[in-house]
Amino acid sequence: MxxxxxxxxxxxxxxxxxxxxxxxxxxxxxxVVKRIVEENPTVRTLELALADEIDNAxxxxxxxxxxxxxxxxxxxxxxxxxxxxxxSGSFALTIRRAGLLTTAxxxxxRGDTVCVRGPYGRPxxxxxxxxxxxxxxxxxxxxxxxxxxLAYCLAxxxxxxxxxxxxxxxxxxxxxxxxxxxxxxxxRAIHLLCTVDQGDPAWQGRVGLVTSLLDxxxxxxxxxxxxxxxxxxxxxxxxxxxxxxxxxxxxxxxTLERQMKCxxxxxxxxxxxxxxxxxxxxxxLGSELPNLERL
Amino acid sequence: xxxxxxxxxxxxxxxxxxxxxxxxxxxPVRNRFGDTFFTEIEDFxxxxxxxxxxxxxxxxxxxxxxSETLCRYVTGKHPESGALEYSFHxxxxxxxxxxxxxxxxxxxxxxxYTDLVFRRARERDIYYDRRRSDAVFISIGxxxxxxxxxxxxxxxxxxxxxxxxxxxTDLGDRWFVQIGRPRGVRLIEEWPAFFTLASExxxxxxxxxxxxxRGLFRRHVHVDLxxxxxxxxxxxxxxxxxxxxxxxxxxxxxxxxxxxICFNIADLRLDEDGGERVRTWDACTFAGFTRMTGDCNPxxxxxxxxxxxxxxxxxxxxxxxGRPSCVGCGRCVNxxxxxxxxxxCIEMLAAEGENxxxxxx
Numbered sequence: 001m002x003x004x005x006x007x008x009x010x011x012x013x014x015x016x017x018x019x020x021x022x023x024x025x026x027x028x029x030x031x032v033v034k035r036i037v038e039e040n041p042t043v044r045t046l047e048l049a050l051a052d053e054i055d056n057a058x059x060x061x062x063x064x065x066x067x068x069x070x071x072x073x074x075x076x077x078x079x080x081x082x083x084x085x086x087x088s089g090s091f092a093l094t095i096r097r098a099g100l101l102t103t104a105x106x107x108x109x110r111g112d113t114v115c116v117r118g119p120y121g122r123p124x125x126x127x128x129x130x131x132x133x134x135x136x137x138x139x140x141x142x143x144x145x146x147x148x149x150l151a152y153c154l155a156x157x158x159x160x161x162x163x164x165x166x167x168x169x170x171x172x173x174x175x176x177x178x179x180x181x182x183x184x185x186x187x188r189a190i191h192l193l194c195t196v197d198q199g200d201p202a203w204q205g206r207v208g209l210v211t212s213l214l215d216x217x218x219x220x221x222x223x224x225x226x227x228x229x230x231x232x233x234x235x236x237x238x239x240x241x242x243x244x245x246x247x248x249x250x251x252x253x254x255t256l257e258r259q260m261k262c263x264x265x266x267x268x269x270x271x272x273x274x275x276x277x278x279x280x281x282x283x284x285l286g287s288e289l290p291n292l293e294r295l
Numbered sequence: 296x297x298x299x300x301x302x303x304x305x306x307x308x309x310x311x312x313x314x315x316x317x318x319x320x321x322x323p324v325r326n327r328f329g330d331t332f333f334t335e336i337e338d339f340x341x342x343x344x345x346x347x348x349x350x351x352x353x354x355x356x357x358x359x360x361x362s363e364t365l366c367r368y369v370t371g372k373h374p375e376s377g378a379l380e381y382s383f384h385x386x387x388x389x390x391x392x393x394x395x396x397x398x399x400x401x402x403x404x405x406x407x408y409t410d411l412v413f414r415r416a417r418e419r420d421i422y423y424d425r426r427r428s429d430a431v432f433i434s435i436g437x438x439x440x441x442x443x444x445x446x447x448x449x450x451x452x453x454x455x456x457x458x459x460x461x462x463x464t465d466l467g468d469r470w471f472v473q474i475g476r477p478r479g480v481r482l483i484e485e486w487p488a489f490f491t492l493a494s495e496x497x498x499x500x501x502x503x504x505x506x507x508x509r510g511l512f513r514r515h516v517h518v519d520l521x522x523x524x525x526x527x528x529x530x531x532x533x534x535x536x537x538x539x540x541x542x543x544x545x546x547x548x549x550x551x552x553x554x555x556i557c558f559n560i561a562d563l564r565l566d567e568d569g570g571e572r573v574r575t576w577d578a579c580t581f582a583g584f585t586r587m588t589g590d591c592n593p594x595x596x597x598x599x600x601x602x603x604x605x606x607x608x609x610x611x612x613x614x615x616x617g618r619p620s621c622v623g624c625g626r627c628v629n630x631x632x633x634x635x636x637x638x639x640c641i642e643m644l645a646a647e648g649e650n651x652x653x654x655x656x
Binding site: 023025026027028029071072073075098102111113114115232261264272274 | 365366368370376378379380381382383385387412413416417418419420421422529556557558559560561562564570572574577579584585586587588589591593603606607610611614615
């Protein structure tokens with residue numbers, strides 16, 4: 001333990017994550033809803049821009065990072081970006097209606113103002129992914145952070161090898177990003193497989209858990225990096241299955257969620273053994289995860 | 296500058312009175328109910344400064360108040376478009392130079408720990424930082440440890456060799472003064488008339504007091520052993536399940552603990568048009584601490600409610616900062632009516648280590 005000298009200059013642990021907040025990390029900034037996409041009856045994507053034009057022009061983030069979003073009288077909650085920073089001028093959050101704040105999100109209209117802090121957290125390891133084949137495995141709303149990374153990778157396509165996307169939802173009506181799904185389906189360089197837990201009469205596709213899709217693809221452990229996001233239990237089983245297929249834990253990358261209050265590694269809510277999801281994550285390598293049972 | 300001085304006992308109050316001119320002075324004061332708390336002294340003639348009892352609470356609330364407003368927010372509808380309007384306005388603390396007098400080593404060590412968290416983070420917490428930047432500490436080495444003290448085992452007392460601006464040792468008719476950080480030097484330079492140089496005999500007397508204090512601890516708590524056992528095997532599911540079962544979810548241990556600094560942030564609606572964003576103390580033992588929307592909770596309260604609390608102090612902070620974050624003040628021992636205190640936890644871990652996992656406590 002060191003002696004806390006008063007006037008020592010502050011050295012950030014991770015300078016790339018620092019953004020201007022006027023010196024107060026708890027002060028949210030207004031952002032305006034530019035566009036709303038209804039993804040399905042319970043999920044919508046908000047396209048936002050910071051109200052201050054200069055702030056907005058300088059606003060940057062990386063796939064995998066998150067924002068703290070505030071709505072009047074509802075407090076704030078963390079949401080990962082679902083857009084890619086390669087598209088400037090606005091950013092997107094894809095949000096499922098589940099509680100008080102997200103219900104208020106679903107009442108928002110174009111032109112309304114919300115408030116945001118961030119971006120926070122460790123992004124996907126973009127440098128380490130370069131040169132690899134990429135396998136995206138998404139369950140339900142877990143597609144949101146992966147869509148950000150996928151769009152980023154497609155914008156820098158020459159840096160990456162083959163791209164495979166496995167996307168599972170409980171029911172056919174739950175798939176988000178329909179327009180992009182069609183683009184990915186039409187893109188010969190992308191191998192897209194979708195599945196549902198439970199089909200309906202109109203569903204022509206696969207039925208079964210997303211883990212079953214892993215048996216339909218070719219896994220080249222030397223070249224492949226897997227990016228996994230979804231409910232905790234799905235992440236657990238996908239990581240287990242990928243390891244059975246020979247993929248080392250260090251080649252599996254996931255992003256986790258927890259209750260968060262500060263977003264900057266202080267409030268303690270997002271603890272996961274010795275780690276804090278907000279500051280050490282939310283993106284983790286499979287080899288960094290302490291105990292999958294408690295995912 | 297000499298690093299050791301003498302302050303005659305009858306010079307203490309006059310010195311504090313002088314300091315009071317430009318600073319708030321906070322000291323342990325016994326109130327009319329007989330309770331001793333750190334309190335701002337305005338009237339030195341009538342305040343009962345109590346250096347004989349352990350203050351019931353630490354300095355935590357002076358740097359991280361139990362409840363504080365971080366920002367105010369206003370909201371409404373645009374008069375023409377009807378669009379939602381919404382903005383925040385920060386409410387940062389006013390700078391107030393403050394002298395904390397009579398701080399025990401454990402409580403000062405706890406401030407050094409909270410500095411590590413709040414001032415070495417990715418972004419500096421300006422609310423904590425402002426209060427902390429304005430602090431001067433005149434600490435007191437503990438000549439007589441209290442009944443549940445074990446700062447010898449956590450190496451955060453009974454005397455410190457850093458962290459203080461001035462550290463006093465009671466030599467009977469006089470205070471032995473050690474000068475620590477730059478603000479201690481400045482304080483001496485500003486008020487030299489109150490101090491005289493310490494003699495070799497004074498230094499020997501101080502050494503004697505410090506040495507004797509180390510032999511007066513009544514509790515023998517095997518902190519290092521517990522840390523070692525947890526490093527070997529962090530799960531100890533039976534110990535944590537038993538302690539979790541006895542925990543009544545009151546949060547008292549976390550509130551009384553000088554190094555428990557987890558907090559909550561919530562909106563307090565004042566009217567339709569706005570409210571306050573308020574930070575309050577929180578406790579990782581509370582059932583709702585990790586609960587997410589949809590009732591999803593990664594921590595099972597029945598068996599794991601207290602796991603994080605003890606692992607954080609005895610294992611995770613050792614991994615992160617090289618030492619446990621318990622300072623051995625013993626306050627949680629008296630606070631918990633279920634007996635779920637850190638000494639109990641350490642004793643149960645040690646017993647399990649001795650008897651294997653089937654050990655009885």
